Amino acid sequence: MTERIDQLYNGAVKIIQSDDVFSFSLDAVLLADFTRLGPRYQVVDLCAGNGAVGLFLSRKTKGPITLVEIQQKLAEMAQRSVVLNHLSDQVQVANIDLKEAPQILGSDQADAVTCNPPYFADHELSLKNPNPYYAMARHEISTSLNEVLAVSAKLLKTNGHFFMVHRPERLDEIMVKLQANRLAPKRLRFVYPKADREANMVLIEAIKDGRPNGVRIQPPLTVYREDNTYTDAVSQILYGTEER
Numbered sequence: 001m002t003e004r005i006d007q008l009y010n011g012a013v014k015i016i017q018s019d020d021v022f023s024f025s026l027d028a029v030l031l032a033d034f035t036r037l038g039p040r041y042q043v044v045d046l047c048a049g050n051g052a053v054g055l056f057l058s059r060k061t062k063g064p065i066t067l068v069e070i071q072q073k074l075a076e077m078a079q080r081s082v083v084l085n086h087l088s089d090q091v092q093v094a095n096i097d098l099k100e101a102p103q104i105l106g107s108d109q110a111d112a113v114t115c116n117p118p119y120f121a122d123h124e125l126s127l128k129n130p131n132p133y134y135a136m137a138r139h140e141i142s143t144s145l146n147e148v149l150a151v152s153a154k155l156l157k158t159n160g161h162f163f164m165v166h167r168p169e170r171l172d173e174i175m176v177k178l179q180a181n182r183l184a185p186k187r188l189r190f191v192y193p194k195a196d197r198e199a200n201m202v203l204i205e206a207i208k209d210g211r212p213n214g215v216r217i218q219p220p221l222t223v224y225r226e227d228n229t230y231t232d233a234v235s236q237i238l239y240g241t242e243e244r
Contacts, residue, residue, distance in 0.1 A: 003077075005084070008238060013055050016081045024052035026223065026234075027201055028116050030191060031165040032056035033237045034203040037063070041111040044068060044155050046098045046148060051078030051091075053114055058087050065091045066105060068098050070143075098143055102154040113152040114163045117145065119170075145173065149181040156208040168202045184210030189218040194226065 003018045008029065015024065032053050037043065040063040045054040048067035057065055067082075069075040075095035082091045096104060145166075152162050162183050166174055168190065178185050183206035191201035199220070223234050230238065 008056070012059065012240075014081065014084050015050060015052055015055060016077050016084065017050060018077065024049060027165045028052040029056065029238060030201065030203060030221070031114060031116050031163060032060075034165075034189060034205070035060070035112065035114055035163040036161070036205075037061040037112055039063070042109060043112045043114065044101065044105060044110045046101070046113060046115040046152065047117045047143070048075075048078060048093070049116070050074050051081050051093065053116060054078075054091055055081060055085060055087070057114065058085070058091055062090070063111070067091065067093045068101050068105075069093065069095060070097050098151050099147060101151055105155065107154045108157050110155045110160055111157060112161045112163065113155050115148055115152065116165050117148045118143065119167045145170070146177050146181070149177050149183060153181045153183055153208055158209050160208045162204075162206045162208065164204045164206075165201055166204065168199045171202060174204065178204075178206050179212075182209050183207070184212060185215050186210060187216050187218060190220050192220055192222045194224050195222050 002020060003016055006015050006017050007013065008015070017024070028049070029052070035057060037057065037060045039061060041061045042063050043054070043057060043061065043065045045057070045065065046068050048054055048069040051067050051069075054065045054067040067075075067078050069078060072095055075093050079093045082088055082093060094101070094104065148164075156162060175185060185204060185206045187205035189203040190199040191203065192199050221233060222231050225231055
């Protein structure tokens with residue numbers, strides 16, 4: 001397995017990656033940027049992959065962060081990245097099935113739960129990546145949207161915050177299932193690959209047992225200019241600087 005170390009935020013965060021098993025993508029970075037945390041928030045990141053979201057969030061809070069990842073190889077990579085970034089006192093990796101998280105980590109304790117879940121329903125005839133690591137990361141093979149939301153609600157304190165990135169084409173299902181799991185949607189931001197394209201990501205914040213209504217739609221985020229370079233907004237998120 002070929003590995004590399006990628007650096008973001010001007011080298012402030014280092015992440016061990018491998019194209020053979022998993023590399024984080026822009027959605028993880030945008031989810032971490034969208035997530036708002038208090039200075040001592042207790043955070044759980046579900047479907048953590050190689051730990052990108054949790055590592056980025058360590059810059060936003062001094063509270064404990066637990067990364068939950070079912071795939072052993074990815075969890076092991078995440079653990080090594082935690083050590084590489086000298087975050088062992090703050091960030092822990094739990095190599096467990098997320099459905100076990102409330103029992104193992106405790107219910108009604110997290111101030112925030114984040115998740116970059118598999119986007120695609122596991123239909124029998126759906127085309128899947130032949131690489132099993134990528135297939136599990138992208139398709140609902142080991143979990144489902146409803147299970148992610150149900151587990152998140154169990155982990156969160158009352159009025160705790162849930163943050164997720166997903167695909168706009170499932171937004172109607174997402175909104176219904178959020179509310180069915182006591183998660184009141186409060187803030188949305190749509191992400192567009194280019195200014196003249198349809199949105200291909202949506203960032204969502206919800207509050208456990210929050211009051212209904214009051215959903216806010218934030219300004220859109222466009223990723224690329226016409227010449228395929230990052231927009232200033234995305235370059236700022238990735239590198240802490242404008243155009244690079």
